[in-house]
Amino acid sequence: MIVVMRRGAEKAEIEHMAQRVESLGLKAHVIVGEERTVIAAIGDKREEMKESLESGPGVAAVMPILAPYKVASREVKPESTQVVVRDLKVGAGSLGVIAGPCSVESEEQLITTARAVKKAGATALRGGAFKPRTSPYAFQGMKEEGLKLLAAAREETGLAIVTEVMSPEDVELVAKYADVLQIGARNMQNYRLLEACGRVDRAVLLKRGPAATIDELLLAAEYVLNEGNQNVMLCERGIRTFEAHTRFTLPLATVPYLHQKTHLPVVIDPSHGTGHAYLVEDMCAASVAVGADGLIIEVHPKPEEAMSDGYQSLNLEQFAHTMAKCRKVADALGIEM
Ligand code: PEP
Ligand code: MN
Numbered sequence: 001m002i003v004v005m006r007r008g009a010e011k012a013e014i015e016h017m018a019q020r021v022e023s024l025g026l027k028a029h030v031i032v033g034e035e036r037t038v039i040a041a042i043g044d045k046r047e048e049m050k051e052s053l054e055s056g057p058g059v060a061a062v063m064p065i066l067a068p069y070k071v072a073s074r075e076v077k078p079e080s081t082q083v084v085v086r087d088l089k090v091g092a093g094s095l096g097v098i099a100g101p102c103s104v105e106s107e108e109q110l111i112t113t114a115r116a117v118k119k120a121g122a123t124a125l126r127g128g129a130f131k132p133r134t135s136p137y138a139f140q141g142m143k144e145e146g147l148k149l150l151a152a153a154r155e156e157t158g159l160a161i162v163t164e165v166m167s168p169e170d171v172e173l174v175a176k177y178a179d180v181l182q183i184g185a186r187n188m189q190n191y192r193l194l195e196a197c198g199r200v201d202r203a204v205l206l207k208r209g210p211a212a213t214i215d216e217l218l219l220a221a222e223y224v225l226n227e228g229n230q231n232v233m234l235c236e237r238g239i240r241t242f243e244a245h246t247r248f249t250l251p252l253a254t255v256p257y258l259h260q261k262t263h264l265p266v267v268i269d270p271s272h273g274t275g276h277a278y279l280v281e282d283m284c285a286a287s288v289a290v291g292a293d294g295l296i297i298e299v300h301p302k303p304e305e306a307m308s309d310g311y312q313s314l315n316l317e318q319f320a321h322t323m324a325k326c327r328k329v330a331d332a333l334g335i336e337m
Pocket of ligand 2: 102309
């Protein structure tokens with residue numbers, strides 16, 4: 001249910017109603033909007049609860065939330081959420097660009113990339129230190145050494161750091177160095193990991209599982225939101241279909257669809273979404289055109305020498321070219337980039 005407070009309801013009334021929701025055994029999420037405040041009451045509801053809440057001070061209406069996801073839904077929060085981390089601004093009219101290598105490999109590789117992507121206009125640096133690899137024999141990442149290199153790159157460039165966390169036990173360590181915790185496609189339904197990321201003061205980039213429906217993605221986001229962390233970005237990174245021309249199939253209709261259903265910003269990953277560097281630029285431009293709130297792009301100074309995902313990584317020049325093209329589309333549509 002959502003308890004919709006009257007326009008101009010007082011702080012004391014809102015606090016009172018949040019407590020009343022909790023006293024009914026439900027979890028209260030207070031969402032302060034520009035127009036009015038609503039309290040999402042999450043949990044096992046009974047019919048008599050609605051009546052009891054309706055009579056509360058400052059309450060305009062009590063309504064059921066129709067979507068299976070609750071805190072993520074636009075029914076609860078009509079205004080778009082903007083996630084802001086340092087200079088990275090994602091959502092509500094701002095397009096944030098996250099760029100960098102698939103894996104952190106060395107100081108030289110990372111800092112060269114960081115300087116170049118910053119110069120071209122990115123506001124966040126990506127780079128995996130803990131890598132989820134299909135084969136246990138493939139490079140698994142530099143772990144804490146990689147996190148330290150990311151933090152050093154932030155120190156020099158000011159770029160926000162986005163990096164993956166693979167297990168609940170690593171959340172504290174990764175959060176010590178990162179600004180944004182990436183939950184990878186393979187872990188989208190790792191519920192203990194989602195909850196652990198919901199309890200730390202770091203933004204979350206939640207990637208769609210290659211075989212997950214959009215409702216499943218939103219319900220996964222709900223696990224993070226329910227723990228109190230509202231800084232969640234959803235990421236479409238392609239799904240598995242019968243089509244083999246691309247590594248995954250990148251459905252861009254996800255963007256306007258999610259904008260209808262949720263207030264959370266939507267980031268597109270054209271690198272994993274296509275699996276081919278030569279397709280990335282056009283899919284970036286298309287993502288901007290369709291209203292994406294962010295892009296996450298794999299960039300490497302020497303893609304042919306990359307320890308992971310080199311075939312889908314842009315080199316520094318290609319990245320600058322891609323940014324220039326995206327900027328033209330963003331300008332035409334009045335999007336801040
Ligand atoms: C990555 O970003 O390098 C990655 C492993 O992504 P995904 O979880 O989408 O496969
Ligand atoms: Mn990758």
